[in-house]
Amino acid sequence: MRLSNQTTGRLLAAPAAFYMSLFFVAPTAVLLVYSFWRAASYQIIPDFVFSNYLNALASALFWRVTGNAITIGLITAAATLILAIPVAYYLTYVRKSQAILYLVLITWFSSYLVRVYAWRTLLGTSGVLNTVLLQLGLVDAPVEALLFSRFAVAITLIHVYLPLCILLVASSLRDIKPELVEASRDLGTSQLGAFFRVVAPNAANGLIGAFMLTFILVAGDYVTPQMLGGPSGQTTGLLIADQFRKTGNWPLGAAQAFIMFALSILLYGAITLAGRWSGLLPGARRRQGAGA
């Protein structure tokens, strides 16, 4: 008996599909169910109430940390994308440097905690940055605000997610024919012009994808805000993590996680719409092409 390719394929796919259903889809479903349960005196009671969602949405703390998470997320994702583009552009169109590629890969695979710790020691009052500023005479006393602030969280997260973003942007640029860029360069466009007129419109979906993925990963991060955020740099991720690690109100934490998830999707929709209106995304591209 000979099985068809399609049938063998399905049989081979079964173990991994089963694993992911059991340990990714099912837990997500359980978490969703939990978000409708309630916690009373350190016990979790099966129920169907919306009070977790309502409590989360009515909480000033929740909105303050969510505001923080979204601000840090947007700043970090934008800065990461802006820094990733030149590197990815260089790697794709100017020189396919293996050295740069391995440098990016090594930083991506170097420990997350090590990098968070690195910024902690760099930004501290007796850290490298402050001592350099003091020695240069730019400041009179160590700047304490460097550490334990939104700035500290943002710069650390930019450092953490930049390698991933470079790889994502480079893979979205790979689909654009280098001849197009060469042609525009031959016609006298600068590198910057070639990027904005040729590359960006064609890679818009990939660039927005890279931006959104970075935003989601950054906004959900809880380790960096805990380590470097101080009281003003707390984020929703940290709030949610603490519901599960400390306070023990799991249903509330579950509801907060799904609200955060919904906000991310809303933001994605908003950015896609903004992209269409501003003419960066396909749909409005033809108009731009005609004008050029």
Next chain:
Amino acid sequence: MILRITVWLILGFLVAPIAIIVLFSFHATPALSFPFQGFSLRWYAELLGNAALGAAVVKSLVIATATAMTCLVLGGAAALAWLRVGGRTRLALEVLWLTPIALPGLFVGVSLLVLFAQAGLQLSTFTIVIGHVVIALPVLILTMRARLSLFDPSLEEAARDLGANQFQVFRRVTIPLIMPTLVAAAILAFAVSFDEFIVTVFVAGTETTLPMYVWSMMRRTVTPLINAVSTLALVFSIAVLFAAWAIGHLKRKTAIAARTQQ
């Protein structure tokens, strides 16, 4: 020219903090700022006598190995499936396999925690491995997918035309062709697991992996001891990455050489 300078500045931003960590792991004094006051291996020497750290390293190695093996089996089958199914099935499988990578680890961690609590499963090394596979499997599949698009299905067909049955084709043609890529991708899964912290926190119970031990050190104080651990972890990651790269290349070469000789 401006572009080139920009690119190197950005790469400098990526590398400098890590380089400074490495530099101060060799510092003769506990200070973590310039001026640099001489080299010493005292922090590394201090690490050697730390039994708790040793236990955490062993635990992480065991977990990473178990994760890599599980990923190798599940991901290997998945990769073969990916070559065979088309269209909508392929898309559905990709959504299922790759979504965890696009979500914050926090989400994966807490949802596994509630699942284990609901199922009455005690948190242990076993639950850590379960969590790590959820994170590492998408990385493995994603790495393999790029390579597999170069796979030539006509080689399988040729073997079948020559009278090989399905099992023979699988054992003598398909597996030797995809093995180097698969092993390299499994080593990456190992690296992901060895460094994993965000999900581990929620599914570890009372177990302590290396990143969790490092975290507990960091929360207490800032000392060059952490720099020394970090440097060793960094060297280990680079070695693992290099191994993945080397196996991918060498095995592919020997596989081709063996085929041309026969």
